[in-house]
Amino acid sequence: MGGIASFAAFCLSGQPFLAVTLPGQAPVPALALRFGFSGGAVDARAGYEETAGGAYVVALAGTDLAARMAGRDAKVPLTVDGKAEGVLSLAGSTKALKGALAACGGL
Numbered sequence: 001m002g003g004i005a006s007f008a009a010f011c012l013s014g015q016p017f018l019a020v021t022l023p024g025q026a027p028v029p030a031l032a033l034r035f036g037f038s039g040g041a042v043d044a045r046a047g048y049e050e051t052a053g054g055a056y057v058v059a060l061a062g063t064d065l066a067a068r069m070a071g072r073d074a075k076v077p078l079t080v081d082g083k084a085e086g087v088l089s090l091a092g093s094t095k096a097l098k099g100a101l102a103a104c105g106g107l
Contacts, residue, residue, distance in 0.1 A: 007020055011104035018058040018066070031048075032080070032081050033058065033078065042064065042065050070097040
């Protein structure tokens with residue numbers, strides 16, 4: 001798969017989302033993401049959205065994923081469909097997520 005190319009948080013119609021892009025992967029309908037936070041893992045389903053630039057999109061409403069990403073962990077192990085993809089740095093994530101999600105009610 002080649003790892004994660006990018007993460008982006010955004011609001012659409014007042015709802016918060018996280019978009020993940022993967023380099024060089026043929027599109028599949030959905031991916032299972034697991035973030036290994038120090039307080040316990042958080043699982044998320046990311047659906048493929050061609051209209052979002054070929055990103056996999058996670059609906060954040062009703063989850064604590066954004067708050068956990070903006071929390072105390074500086075880095076978090078990430079798996080995609082059960083395969084370890086490395087460690088995701090969360091440096092600066094609190095400010096970035098608060099800004100990105102402010103238009104839809106924040107974290």
